[in-house]
Amino acid sequence: MNLLEQPAAWLYSFWKFSRPHTIIGTSLSVFALYVIAVSMTNSGWTWQGFGQLLGAWIACLCANVYIVGLNQVHDVEIDRINKPHLPIAAGEFSLQLGQGIVALTGILALLFAWLLGPWLLLMVSIGLAIGTCYSLPPIRLKRFPFWAALCIFSVRGAIVNLGLFLHFSWALQQGQVMMATAAVWALTWFILVFSFAIAIFKDVPDIDGDKLLLSFSFL
Incomplete structure (x- = not known):
C-alpha cells in the first residue's frame, strides 16, 4: 500500500498500526496530567504552557507507536x-515499512523529549527501554507472565503519570519541580x-496463536 496512491487507506492502516485504544489512553494521561499540573502550580494557561503540552503529547504518541509497532x-x-486485522499481518504494510515507522517514531520521541526537558526525556527513555525489552528478542519479556504484566502496568500506571507530572511542573515553574500531589497519586x-487488569486479561483472546507459536504471556 502506497501513501501517495491511497492516502486514506494508508492512514487508516497506520491508525490500526498505532493501536487506537493505546493512543486514546496516552492522550488522556497527557492532558489530565497537564490540567493537574496547571492547577497545582497556579500557572494559568499560557502559550508557552500550551507548547509544552503539545510537544509532550507528540513525544508520548511517538513513543506509543514505537512500542506497539x-x-x-x-x-x-x-x-x-x-489479530489478522493488523496492517503487517494483513499485508497492508510490509515488514520493512513497519520497521521504518518504528525507527522513525522512536527517534522522534527521543528528539521531542530532549528538546522539551530532562524529566520528559527520562520518562520517554525509560518507557522506550521497557517497551523494547518487552518485544525484542532475545529478552522478549512478554514471554513471561510476571515480567509482561510488570512492563505494562509500570509504564502505563507509574512511569507515564509520575513522569508527566514532574515534567509539566518543572516546565510551568521554570525549572522547579513539584513532588507528586494526592491527585497525581490517585490518578x-x-x-x-x-493496567493490571489489562496485563492479566489481554492475552485471553490470543490463546490459539500463542500456543501454536510458543509465545506465552498469560495462558
Whole structure:
C-alpha cells in the first residue's frame, strides 16, 4: 500500500498500526496530567504552557507507536492468527515499512523529549527501554507472565503519570519541580488497577496463536 496512491487507506492502516485504544489512553494521561499540573502550580494557561503540552503529547504518541509497532514487527506470525486485522499481518504494510515507522517514531520521541526537558526525556527513555525489552528478542519479556504484566502496568500506571507530572511542573515553574500531589497519586493508582487488569486479561483472546507459536504471556 502506497501513501501517495491511497492516502486514506494508508492512514487508516497506520491508525490500526498505532493501536487506537493505546493512543486514546496516552492522550488522556497527557492532558489530565497537564490540567493537574496547571492547577497545582497556579500557572494559568499560557502559550508557552500550551507548547509544552503539545510537544509532550507528540513525544508520548511517538513513543506509543514505537512500542506497539515494535511488538507487531516481531509478532507477525502470531498476529496472523490472533489479530489478522493488523496492517503487517494483513499485508497492508510490509515488514520493512513497519520497521521504518518504528525507527522513525522512536527517534522522534527521543528528539521531542530532549528538546522539551530532562524529566520528559527520562520518562520517554525509560518507557522506550521497557517497551523494547518487552518485544525484542532475545529478552522478549512478554514471554513471561510476571515480567509482561510488570512492563505494562509500570509504564502505563507509574512511569507515564509520575513522569508527566514532574515534567509539566518543572516546565510551568521554570525549572522547579513539584513532588507528586494526592491527585497525581490517585490518578496513578487508578490507572495502575486498570493496567493490571489489562496485563492479566489481554492475552485471553490470543490463546490459539500463542500456543501454536510458543509465545506465552498469560495462558
